[in-house]
Amino acid sequence: MSGRNGAAPAGRREDDEAPAKTQSPRGGDLRAQSRPAAGPGRRLGPIVPASSVSGTTLVMVIAIMTYLAGLTVGGVDLVRATADDWARDIVRETTIQIRPAEGRDMDASVARVSEIARGTRGVSEVRPYSKAETARLLEPWLGSGLSFDDLPIPRLVVLKLSDATQFDAVAMQAKLEREAPGATLDDHRRFLDRLVAMARTIVWLGVGVLALMLAATVLSVVFATRGAMAGNRDIVQVLHFVGARDGYIAGQFQRRFLRLGLKGGCAGGAAAIATFLTAGLMADQGVGTAAVDQVDALFGRFEVGASAYAGVLSIVLIIAALTSITSRVTVYRTLRAMG
Amino acid sequence: MLRFENVGLRYGLGAEVLRDLSFAIEPNSFQFLTGPSGAGKTSLLRLMFLALKPTRGLVRVFGRDILTLPPRELPGLRRRIGVVFQDFRLLDHMTTYENVALPLRVAGREESSYRAEVVELLGWVGLGERLDAFPSVLSGGEKQRAAIARALVAQPEMLLADEPTGNVDPQLARRILRLFVELHKSGTSVVIATHDIALMDLYDARRLVLHEGRLHVYE
Numbered sequence: 001m002s003g004r005n006g007a008a009p010a011g012r013r014e015d016d017e018a019p020a021k022t023q024s025p026r027g028g029d030l031r032a033q034s035r036p037a038a039g040p041g042r043r044l045g046p047i048v049p050a051s052s053v054s055g056t057t058l059v060m061v062i063a064i065m066t067y068l069a070g071l072t073v074g075g076v077d078l079v080r081a082t083a084d085d086w087a088r089d090i091v092r093e094t095t096i097q098i099r100p101a102e103g104r105d106m107d108a109s110v111a112r113v114s115e116i117a118r119g120t121r122g123v124s125e126v127r128p129y130s131k132a133e134t135a136r137l138l139e140p141w142l143g144s145g146l147s148f149d150d151l152p153i154p155r156l157v158v159l160k161l162s163d164a165t166q167f168d169a170v171a172m173q174a175k176l177e178r179e180a181p182g183a184t185l186d187d188h189r190r191f192l193d194r195l196v197a198m199a200r201t202i203v204w205l206g207v208g209v210l211a212l213m214l215a216a217t218v219l220s221v222v223f224a225t226r227g228a229m230a231g232n233r234d235i236v237q238v239l240h241f242v243g244a245r246d247g248y249i250a251g252q253f254q255r256r257f258l259r260l261g262l263k264g265g266c267a268g269g270a271a272a273i274a275t276f277l278t279a280g281l282m283a284d285q286g287v288g289t290a291a292v293d294q295v296d297a298l299f300g301r302f303e304v305g306a307s308a309y310a311g312v313l314s315i316v317l318i319i320a321a322l323t324s325i326t327s328r329v330t331v332y333r334t335l336r337a338m339g
Numbered sequence: 340m341l342r343f344e345n346v347g348l349r350y351g352l353g354a355e356v357l358r359d360l361s362f363a364i365e366p367n368s369f370q371f372l373t374g375p376s377g378a379g380k381t382s383l384l385r386l387m388f389l390a391l392k393p394t395r396g397l398v399r400v401f402g403r404d405i406l407t408l409p410p411r412e413l414p415g416l417r418r419r420i421g422v423v424f425q426d427f428r429l430l431d432h433m434t435t436y437e438n439v440a441l442p443l444r445v446a447g448r449e450e451s452s453y454r455a456e457v458v459e460l461l462g463w464v465g466l467g468e469r470l471d472a473f474p475s476v477l478s479g480g481e482k483q484r485a486a487i488a489r490a491l492v493a494q495p496e497m498l499l500a501d502e503p504t505g506n507v508d509p510q511l512a513r514r515i516l517r518l519f520v521e522l523h524k525s526g527t528s529v530v531i532a533t534h535d536i537a538l539m540d541l542y543d544a545r546r547l548v549l550h551e552g553r554l555h556v557y558e
Contacts, residue, residue, distance in 0.1 A: 044450060047430075047444075238441070241417060242445055243415070243442060243445060250449075
């Protein structure tokens, strides 16, 4: 041989040094196995056996986490979209309030304010509320049949905006102060600010919940990887003795866990998408019923947008990637501890 | 190739199992490592194939001091050493072919580049018809030969074998010894750990005798 120039020693005879050959499995050797094998020309089997990783449990944990994370993403998206709708509705409309004062002719003030409003850019429609309309607005609180003549009730002028960007609220407020004392512009900004703050809070809560779920997934993968490493300790030792680098060993485990992550992630993501579709279908079927109409009035239509579906897909990929990376890092750490 | 100078080894806080070992394994040499059970043969072999580090003394493998060797360089040195374990250490979920090809696979070689080599080597050790068999259905002798083939397949510069004939009959033991001798003639340094006196008598070679943790060398 040259032992370093060829696999088998050179110059050997067929029948000299080698131990007697055993009978071929296909030639009737009773010890031959029936299961598929991976000899030359066939696909090589995995170095880390699939059965040695507690895959079913981990796939289930990952599927549940992905499902819950997907629902969170969908819920956050729904809240964000509804808040955007509210905000859009609010910025399309603004109100001028004229407070009564001693000696102030309210009808004249309303007429003057309406005139100013009509001459303002971005305003498409001006609708002054009459005394009767104002009274009707107060009926839920004060009851009907009362005379409002003696009460200092403010009057309202509602403006519809054709283009909120052209409407200069600051300039209009200044003009009102100059030309219509007692009139104040309420552009709903405080309400809008609260709405935006609430929506942001819900979004951050959702992000927090997502982060916790991802952390729980990472911890599950860490435990599963440690278990797999302990169960495959002999394999890892053999791999070391035949000269495998830690990166190679980590790669073997990483591939196995990436498959598990994708499997669980796809199952959980599919379940979350199915839940969105079912909920949307049920909401569509309930249109016209009192309950659904009330919910629609408060929260808008139950309609999960494309961004939520994209979010679920992202969650699936993120969880699969996290599973894969976590297992690699855990294997490296365990190998260091073993070394 | 491999040099020990005043090497001592202890496990934890226990007594030293190996004491003041000083010897060298030269290139293209052949030696038996022997001694009574519990003398420390397996511990010495583990030091030699870099599974352990000494608690004192100097161990140089292929010119590198293993105490100061960065961990990332260990695999490169291990690939130059073939090891046959007493308990074979074959992976049960892999076929004979896959087990033997493992060192080449982990070295990153494409299967098509080593297929012929592995099949030829398996034929040489008499397992040419057992490529697809799993270890669970191999006899003790077949497992032994598969383990030897795995140790040889990457053409190591040094081969360490721990009781390679411990599980086979005398006839097969002689064949395995001849296999090692031929490997030595091809340029590989061979260290066979055994307590089989009859086997050692079959081939005149240097003997490293371990007794109560100390090594005596008989050239």
